[in-house]
Amino acid sequence: xxxxxxxxxxxxxxxxxxxxxxxxxxxxxxxxxxxxxxxxxxxxxxxxxxxxxxxxxxxxxxxxxxxxxxxxxxxxxxxxxxxxxxxxxxxxxxxxxxxxxxxxxxxxxxxxxxxxxxxxxxxxxxxxxxxxxxxxxxxxxxxxxxxxxxxxxxxxxxxxxxxxxxxxxxxxxxxxxxxxxxxxxxxxxxxxxxxxxxxxxxxxxxxxxxxxxxxxxxxxxxxxxxxxxxxxxxxxxxxxxxxxxxxxxxxxxxxxxxxxxxxxxxxxxxxxxxxxxxxxxxxxxxxxxxxxxxxxxxxxxxxxxxxxxxxxxxxxxxxxxxxxxxxxxxx
Amino acid sequence: xxxxxxxxxxxxxxxxxxxxxxxxxxxxxxxxxxxxxxxxxxxxxxxxxxxxxxxxxxxxxxxxxxxxxxxxxxxxxxxxxxxxxxxxxxxxxxxxxxxxxxxxxxxxxxxxxxxxxxxxxxxxxxxxxxxxxxxxxxxxxxxxxxxxxxxxxxxxxxxxxxxxxxxxxxxxxxxxxxxxxxxxxxxxxxxxxxxxxxxxxxxxxxxxxxxxxxxxxxxxxxxxxxxxxxxxxxxxxxxxxxxxxxxxxxxxxxxxxxxxxxxxxxxxxxxxxxxxxxxxxxxxxxxxxxxxxxxxxxxxxxxxxxxxxxxxxxxxxxxxxxxxxxxxxxxxxxxxxxxxxxxxxxxxxxxxxxxxxxxxxxxxxxxxxxx
Numbered sequence: 001x002x003x004x005x006x007x008x009x010x011x012x013x014x015x016x017x018x019x020x021x022x023x024x025x026x027x028x029x030x031x032x033x034x035x036x037x038x039x040x041x042x043x044x045x046x047x048x049x050x051x052x053x054x055x056x057x058x059x060x061x062x063x064x065x066x067x068x069x070x071x072x073x074x075x076x077x078x079x080x081x082x083x084x085x086x087x088x089x090x091x092x093x094x095x096x097x098x099x100x101x102x103x104x105x106x107x108x109x110x111x112x113x114x115x116x117x118x119x120x121x122x123x124x125x126x127x128x129x130x131x132x133x134x135x136x137x138x139x140x141x142x143x144x145x146x147x148x149x150x151x152x153x154x155x156x157x158x159x160x161x162x163x164x165x166x167x168x169x170x171x172x173x174x175x176x177x178x179x180x181x182x183x184x185x186x187x188x189x190x191x192x193x194x195x196x197x198x199x200x201x202x203x204x205x206x207x208x209x210x211x212x213x214x215x216x217x218x219x220x221x222x223x224x225x226x227x228x229x230x231x232x233x234x235x236x237x238x239x240x241x242x243x244x245x246x247x248x249x250x251x252x253x254x255x256x257x258x259x260x261x262x263x264x265x266x267x268x269x270x271x272x273x274x275x276x277x278x279x280x281x282x283x284x285x286x287x288x289x290x291x292x293x294x295x296x297x298x299x300x301x302x303x304x305x306x307x308x309x310x311x312x313x314x315x316x317x318x319x320x321x322x323x324x325x326x327x328x329x330x331x
Numbered sequence: 332x333x334x335x336x337x338x339x340x341x342x343x344x345x346x347x348x349x350x351x352x353x354x355x356x357x358x359x360x361x362x363x364x365x366x367x368x369x370x371x372x373x374x375x376x377x378x379x380x381x382x383x384x385x386x387x388x389x390x391x392x393x394x395x396x397x398x399x400x401x402x403x404x405x406x407x408x409x410x411x412x413x414x415x416x417x418x419x420x421x422x423x424x425x426x427x428x429x430x431x432x433x434x435x436x437x438x439x440x441x442x443x444x445x446x447x448x449x450x451x452x453x454x455x456x457x458x459x460x461x462x463x464x465x466x467x468x469x470x471x472x473x474x475x476x477x478x479x480x481x482x483x484x485x486x487x488x489x490x491x492x493x494x495x496x497x498x499x500x501x502x503x504x505x506x507x508x509x510x511x512x513x514x515x516x517x518x519x520x521x522x523x524x525x526x527x528x529x530x531x532x533x534x535x536x537x538x539x540x541x542x543x544x545x546x547x548x549x550x551x552x553x554x555x556x557x558x559x560x561x562x563x564x565x566x567x568x569x570x571x572x573x574x575x576x577x578x579x580x581x582x583x584x585x586x587x588x589x590x591x592x593x594x595x596x597x598x599x600x601x602x603x604x605x606x607x608x609x610x611x612x613x614x615x616x617x618x619x620x621x622x623x624x625x626x627x628x629x630x631x632x633x634x635x636x637x638x639x640x641x642x643x644x645x646x647x648x649x650x651x652x653x654x655x656x657x658x659x660x661x662x663x664x665x666x667x668x669x670x671x672x673x674x675x676x677x678x679x680x681x682x683x684x685x686x687x688x689x690x691x692x693x694x695x696x697x698x699x700x701x702x
Contacts, residue, residue, distance in 0.1 A: 045545040144699045146635075160636045190407035190572065192633045195616035199632055199699055217546060220618035224625030244622045261550035263579030265617050266602065266624070270579060273554055276547035279515050295547075 006033035006074075007178055007211050008057070008096075013071035015052050015061055024283045026052045028235035029070070031310075036178065039205060039212045041222030041243070044232035047280055050215045053232075054181045056081075058098055059088040075179075094124040097172035101184035103164035107156040113167045114140070114152025117174055124175045139170040143200060162193035169200065176208060183215045198225060219258060223247060231255050234281050234291035237310055241317040251319040253296045290321070298323040300330075360395040360431075361566050362419070362452075362534055367392045367428035369411075369418045373641055387640050388414040389425075390590040393667075398533060399560065401567040403581030403598070405574060405613075409637055411590040412570045416536045419568065420454055421445065433533070450480045453527035457539035459519030463511040469522055470507030473497070476529045496525040499562075501555060517548035524555065534566045541576060553580060574617050578602055586610050589640055589648040592667055596674035604685075606676040608653045611689060631691050632698040647678070654691035654698070655684050 015027040027049040034040045042050045055061050056068050059080060073080040080091065100106045108116055117136040121127045127135065133152070140148035143166040156164055165185060172180055182201065186194035202225060205212050214225055222229050222243065229246045231239040231254065239252040250256045260274030278295045281287055287294055289304040296303065302322060312318035313331070324331050369389040372382045389411040396402045404412045418425040421437055430437045435448055453476075456462040463472055473493045476482075483489045494504040500521040511519060520540055527535050537556065541549040557580060559565065571577050577584055578598055585595045586609065594607040605611045612631040619625055633652045638644055644651050650660035659679055667677040678684075691698075 045547060146700075162636055190637075191574070191616045192407060192612055193636070195630055195632055196699060198618075199630065203699075218618065220620040223620050223622045224618055224628070247620060247622050258546060259620060261547050262620065263553075263575045265575050265578065265614070265619055269599065273550040273579070275551055275554055277551075279517065279548065280545070 005035075007036045007038075007076070009033040009072075009074040010053070010057070011072045011074070013053060013056060013073065014069045015049070015056055015066060016069050017066045019065065019284075022284045025286055026066075026235055026283060027056070028286075028307075030230075030232070030235075030237045031071075032230050032237065032240060034179070034211050034213060037205070037209045037211055038228070039214065039226045041226035041229040042213060042215045042232060043217065043219055043222055043229060045217055045280060047234075047283060048232040049235040050232050051183050054098070054183055054213060054215055057181065058092055058096060059083070059085075060098075090124070093120055093177070094175045095177055096179045096181065097175070097177040098181040098183065099165070099168045099172050099185050101187050103161065103168045103188075104156065106168055107164060109156055112153050112155055113159065114154075117152075117167075117171045120171055120174045135174070136170075139174055140167065142173070142204075143167070143170045144196075145170070161189055162196060165189065165197055166200065169197075169204070173204060173208060173210070177210060179211045179213065180205075181213045181215070184217070185214075186221070187217070201225070219262065231258075234286060235283065236291060236307070236320060238292065238320045239318070240310065245317055249317070251317060251325065252292075252321050253298050253323065253325045254292050256325045257295075257297075298325060298328050359397060361398045361400075361433065362396040362568075363429070363431040364395065364415075364419060365393050365429040365431070367415065367418055367430065368426045369414050369423065370426045384641050387590050387643055389418060390643075392428075392587075392590075392592055394585055394592065394595060396534070396566050396568060399564040399566055400583070401560065401569050401581045403577035403584040404568060404570045404587060405572065405577050405584060406587035407572060407613075407637060409589075409640060410587040411640070412572075412587050413538055415587070416454070416538050416568060416570050420452060420536055421449065422454075447480075450530045451532050452534045452536070453530065453532040454536045454538065455520070455523045455527055455540045457543055459516050459523060459543060460511075462523055463519055463526075465511050467510075468507065469497075469509055469511065469514075472511070472522065473507070473526045473529050476526060480530050482530060492529065493525075496528055499528065499559070500525045501551075515548070516544050517551055520544065520552050521555065524552075524559065528559065528563070528565075532565060534568070536568045536570070538570045539572070540569075542571065542573060549576070556580065574614060586613065589637065589643050591648060591677065592675075593649065593678070594674070594676045595667070596676075597672070600672060600674055606670070606674070606681040606685065607649075607678050608655050608681075608684060609649050611684075612654075629690065634693075634698045654693045655680055 011031050012029045013027055014029050017024040017026055030053055044050045057073055061068060068081055114136045117139055118132040121132040121135055137148040137152050140151055145151050145163060145166055159167060186197050189197060214222060216222060226243050228242050230237045233254050239255050250259055257274055257276045261276055263270045263273060276295055281291050289306055290308055293299045293303040308320050308322050310318045310320040322330055367389055368391055370385040370387055373384040373386060374380045375383045392415055394402060404415060406412050417423045419430055432448060432452060437445055437448060440448060470493050473496055474489050477489050483492060493507055497504055497506055502521055541552050544552060553576060569577060569580055581598045583597050584601050585592045588609050594610045605614050612633050615631045635652055646662055646664045647660040650656040665677045665679045667675045669675050
């Protein structure tokens with residue numbers, strides 16, 4: 001976590017939402033960083049705060065209900081949380097781009113896809129209309145859409161789900177951003193189409209040298225794509241490690257449980273899936289102490305007193321837990 | 332369950348193959364589906380509706396399921412797996428074919444007979460929010476099927492049975508008084524399971540029962556379904572797109588593509604040695620939770636999208652996307668034929684592909700552009 005000049009550094013970020021039922025603690029002080037060209041995976045189940053933390057980077061936390069209550073998001077030299085709306089608009093799209101799970105609702109249904117890509121090019125790169133039009137077709141070609149000169153005239157509904165997501169990716173890379181945030185980019189897609197999109201993203205990352213944050217609920221997806229992984233639970237990062245290290249030596253009981261709860265595709269068939277009892281905690285009313293304590297097989301009395309720190313024990317693999325899940329003893 | 336639920340592929344009932352080959356009734360199968368076809372009309376015109384084509388959702392599908400067995404049905408969206416489940420359940424009357432359940436062809440029964448036969452077959456749906464009536468208490472939801480099928484004479488008996496069922500699926504008897512909105516997605520799938528078991532079925536169609544749930548909850552429901560099968564000996568048609576889940580729960584697996592079964596094999600056989608090019612591509616596309624394996628793995632990237640089932644490609648429906656396709660694949664439809672070990676595959680060249688090591692002649696980067 002101490003590389004000299006990270007591209008993006010998130011420090012102690014917290015996000016809350018005010019609702020009729022009370023305050024939802026969606027993100028509770030998370031820190032991570034990503035260097036140029038690197039790929040970071042953020043993994044967790046629904047409601048763990050993985051999407052909200054990225055919306056905060058983009059300055060897109062829905063207001064007035066949502067609010068960043070603490071922390072800094074340093075991108076290059078600047079704290080993104082201190083930028084004006086206008087300054088933030090210039091960062092968004094041009095330096096940091098984002099693609100979402102559902103391409104249908106991310107694309108404007110009443111404009112052809114080509115025109116939507118042109119819009120970004122003209123706004124950010126001040127391109128002329130004919131130049132932007134030609135570039136839009138080039139971009140569609142880059143993301144592997146066949147007959148791009150024809151497809152630029154298509155409306156979003158005329159494209160399949162996989163093609164829509166590719167059009168979104170074309171739009172996202174149109175200004176050659178330094179960082180691409182992909183929020184569950186393949187969750188709505190079939191597995192063979194998911195393979196196409198992931199292959200595409202990996203290729204673009206290599207060619208354009210952009211950093212990618214991949215947000216997903218699927219641990220297996222980050223295994224082949226990311227350099228480092230943060231595992232989130234109830235608004236906390238519970239474990240943060242290089243990808244090989246994480247899969248070889250998972251250190252948080254939640255990560256261990258998650259890995260054993262998924263059946264295997266190759267090798268020996270899992271006889272019995274690990275049962276993680278109960279459900280994730282209510283973010284309106286987080287339990288005292290470690291949020292995973294009520295479901296944790298290694299829980300101790302200390303766990304229910306205060307949230308453990310995310311502690312790096314000198315191995316570059318910080319864990320937010322006082323118990324070693326391999327032995328069940330205190331660390 | 333350790334042994335009984337997972338017999339080796341070779342021990343899997345060969346009834347499916349037998350029924351396909353000669354269409355004759357096979358003994359021992361709980362459910363026998365033969366040449367099942369389901370077409371939906373495509374219409375045009377608001378006032379005068381005329382039919383302009385057919386969606387060939389399910390096109391000549393045959394399989395069988397033995398008592399206590401799980402047959403997995405996998406494929407991507409639009410392949411016809413859900414329609415197959417609905418047609419088996421008679422939720423949508425099949426266009427043609429036979430569905431023989433416990434010895435009787437459901438398509439030939441009169442409505443009251445069919446209703447009686449259907450007591451023994453139940454269904455669990457994907458959406459635990461849409462499949463439970465929000466205005467009924469959980470107790471009423473579970474009691475209703477017993478009432479419909481006149482299973483227990485007295486109210487007291489039915490109530491006792493509701494309590495029993497709630498405990499069976501890992502809930503508490505006092506949950507009976509609560510309403511669906513008070514439960515999480517996983518708990519609702521438990522309620523759906525309890526409801527389906529209320530009428531003592533021998534067969535349950537599970538249509539994507541865990542795909543709406545988070546990973547940690549998925550494992551709970553999968554373990555529950557397997558436990559129930561152990562205890563009650565109920566058979567499942569388990570429809571899902573998640574190949575890891577299907578592998579875990581199934582004895583045998585049928586792979587569907589555009590309304591056809593392209594491969595049917597024992598669970599271990601299918602994953603250790605996929606024969607059909609589509610099965611190969613499907614399995615290679617699933618990410619594995621191991622960075623070491625992922626860096627070494629060779630993915631088969633299929634070009635383009637699944638074609639429309641309104642105008643499916645000629646002959647082999649997979650040929651436009653198949654990396655190994657040859658001229659014959661566009662002219663002659665490969666039949667689902669029995670090959671070694673009691674498994675079936677519908678491909679002219681499966682043996683040649685296997686002999687060549689299964690490496691596609693097209694590189695992933697090329698396939699990506701060839702859409």
